Amino acid sequence: MSTKKLWGGRFQAQAEAWVDEFGASISFDQLMADEDIEGSLAHVKMLKKTKILSEVDSNKIIAGLEELQQELHDGKLEFTVENEDIHMNIESILTEKIGPVAGKLHTGRSRNDQVATDFHLYVKNRLPKIIEEIKTIQKTLVTLAEDNVETIMPGYTHLQHAQPISYGHYLMAYYAMLKRDVERFEFNMKHTDILPLGAAALAGTTFPIDREFTAQELGFGDIYTNSLDAVSDRDFVLEFLSNASILMMHLSRFCEEISMWVSYEFNYLELSDQYTTGSSIMPQKKNPDMAELIRGKSGRVYGHLMGLLSTMKSLPLAYNKDLQEDKEGTFDTVKTLLPALRVFNGMISTIKVHKERMYHATENDFSNATELADYLATKGIPFREAHGIVGQLVLKGIETHHNLQDITMKEFKQISPLIEDDVYNMLKPEVAVERRNSLGGTGFKQVQMQIEQAKVDLAK
Secondary structure: OOOOOOOOOOOOOOOOOHHHHHOHOOOOOOOHHHHHHHHHHHHHHHHHOOOOOHHHHHHHHHHHHHHHHHHHHHOOOOHHHOOOOHHHHHHHHHHHOHHHHHHHOOOOOHHHHOOOOOHHHHHHHHHHHHHHHHHHHHHHHHHHOOOOOOOOEEEEEEOEEEEEEHHHHHHHHHHHHHHHHHHHHHHHHHOOOEOOOOOOOOOOOOOOOOOOHHHHHHOEEEEEOHHHHHHOOOOOOHHHHHHHHHHHHHHHHHHHHHHHHHHOOOOOOOOOOOEEEOOOOOOOEEHHHHHHHHHHHHHHHHHHHHHHHHHHHHOOOOOHHHHHHHHHHHHHHHHHHHHHHHHHHHHHHHHHHOOOOOOOHHOHHHHHHHHHHHHHHHHOOOHHHHHHHHHHHHHHHHHOOOOOOHHHHHHHHHHHHOEEEEEEHHHHHHHHHOOOOOOOOOOHHHHHHHHHHHHHHHOO
């Protein structure tokens, strides 16, 4: 006496409910229900075209699947653990609806190529949404940068004041990071846009299927040419998780700086009340919780990448049940990523920039030391010697609480008689920034060029 499972013909004993629950994936892979029905519709249309199934049977299955699709969209479908996964659930419900003819749907395919197809479709359908959200942030950054081309702030290395820069230049650095993120996800599309359906369990099928037709029906640009690879490949998911991790790292870096810069000590920025929270005990608090949450959720996404890499590490060809572990982390990454991108965009689009505070931070910090060293070098003093001279002047300034721009001309003349009054203008933060006009530099013209190029790129 076989079990009631759709695959149970050779089994005599049935697992207890708790074992079924451990092995089942329906609790999470039901998120691919739409993709599963979409894949089945394409498959049965192919079976009809190739006359593997009769027109009567094919039409009955197609009508049943379309009905299930509508019920799914209306929220009327219910799934059970007993049917293990989304594929068996859909087939079981379809059987209840149209009878035994539903069993012909699985002709020429396996759950192995079916689940791979569903997963490809799931990622393929969501990549454009993620790319769109990234580009929305890029547009916000360009707008904010254009408003702050001549906003002067300290540039940092080692979290120490290094040289004054344009805040617009700073913002465009993150634009550049996000541009690479978009390019990575776009390349990810190439490896996601490959159809596994038709590989069957691992070796292909004896039925005269038409994989090109199925690919066209589902909108795939390419087809796996090796059936073993088709059912066991999860590189496209690893690429997605890797790209998502890099993207979250970029957002996390930005959020870290936002969290610092809204603090009392920096006070460079102020976040909208919409993206902050208060304290249950301290009435004055305005906490950058959304920035902190985005920063924190980066670790969650990293974990999913490392989890799947570890799962895949020693898997032999072709399909193994371990691959059931590929989905939850991916689903959660999508669930984490899309809201994080939207919140991040809202947060930076409503940010208030304290321009005077930023500028003031560059006036008494010796970040113009490089300008003086460069100036001395233009007067014929070897740069290494100029570097040492300025270093001594900085030390003296720290001890006497005087800035480089406070040095008298008499003292400057003692260093070199070639130094003129124009040195004081060179030491101004805004002049220091404006003069750094090398390609890709923080000079105002260069920043504006970055912005204009970004507008062209985004318009494409």
